[in-house]
Amino acid sequence: MLTKISDTLFRGHGPIKILYPGLAVSKTDTGIGSIGRIDHPEIHGNTIIKMHPHVNDEILSYFRSGRAEHKDSEGFEKTIGKNTLMLMKAGKMFYHEEQIIGEGEPLEGLQIFIRPGKKDLKPEVIFRELEEVHSENEWRLLGSPTAETNFQFSSQTWLYDTKLLKDATIELPKLEREGLTYLLYVFNGILKVNEDIVLKKKEGLIIKDELIDIKADVDSELVLFITDENGEIFKGGMYSGNQQYFS
Template identity: 75%
Template sequence: MLHKISNTRFTGHGPIKILYPGLEISKEDTGIGSIGRIDHPEIHGKTVIKMHPHINDEILSYFRTGTAEHSDSEGFVKTIGKRTLMLMKAGKMFQHEEKIFGDKEPMEGLQIFIRPGEKDLKPEVVFLELDEIHSENKWRLLASPNVETDFQFSSQTWLYDARLLEENTLLLPDLAIQGLTLLLYVFKGNIIVNSDLNLEKKDSLLIKDENVIIKANQDSELVLFVTDESAEVFKEGMYSGNKL
């Protein structure tokens, strides 16, 4: 199954656009498996998002331009950006603040809200320093449920990214075609899937039981979400939870 989710499905009137991917295919769940919500902020200028709580969310901050200073109730203070990613595992209660420095270049990226495997886990903050900003023409595994990655989700969820250069092609990772559900997100650029399905910036593609060929019409940045819909997740997180 291939199902395109148009960029028109985003909601929000400010600089942060919000996608509930489940709304495209279901009247029962705003998420898909462990993928609860995807935010795509584009913030110009200096902005402070004051201290606010998260409960039972696992939030991966994936910024591609600009920087932000993160501080939280666990005592961490860290500047994050295109080389430094962050995973906040909120658990029972977690609060954080972000000071965004978008005056030199706009802050653009994703805040990815993943559902935890169970309720009220211990809060944890993990940072990942990337050796390279981009992974060109090949998938890079950023997060998984396993110790093979620095970022570990508590649910059966995997996250990849890739920068696909113009005229190059890419297949799905081997793991991603083993009976799991995939959501391919175009962060930047324009691609064509299986020679006839065009996706541009902020479009996404739901993939089940299909092995696809992705070709870049121009240099493109892609994010691939993989979830096991049969696995247990907690669907009542503050932001990642079901909103129906």
């Protein structure tokens, strides 16, 4: 099964556009398995997102341009940007603040809200330094349920990215499991999937039990989510949980 996610599915009128991917396929759940919500901010100029709480969310900050100064209730302070990613595991209660540094390029990226495997886990903040900003024409594993990366989700969730250069092709990564659901997201660029599905920036494709070929019409930045919809998750997170938002 292939289901296209159009950019018209995004919510919000400000600099942060919000995608509830489940709205593309469900009338009862705003998420897909452990993938609760995807925010795509494009923020110009100095901005402060004041200290605010998260409860039972696992939030990965994946910025591709710009920088932000992060502070949180666990005592961490760090500048994050295209070479420094951050995973906040909110658990029972967690507060953080972001000050967007408006000098130079705007802040653009994703804030990815993953549903935890269990309720009220211990809060934790993890940073990852990337040797290269992009992984060209190869999938790079950013997070998984196991210790193969330092971004370890508590649910059955995998996260990859790649920069697919013009006319290059790529297949989905092969995991030694069956019955997984894939969500391909175009952060930037234009793709053709199986030669007949066109995806542009802020569009995606939900993939179940299908083999696909992906080709870049232009240099394109891709993010790939994989979830086991039968895995254990907690759907009551403040932002990642089911929002009962249907129209």
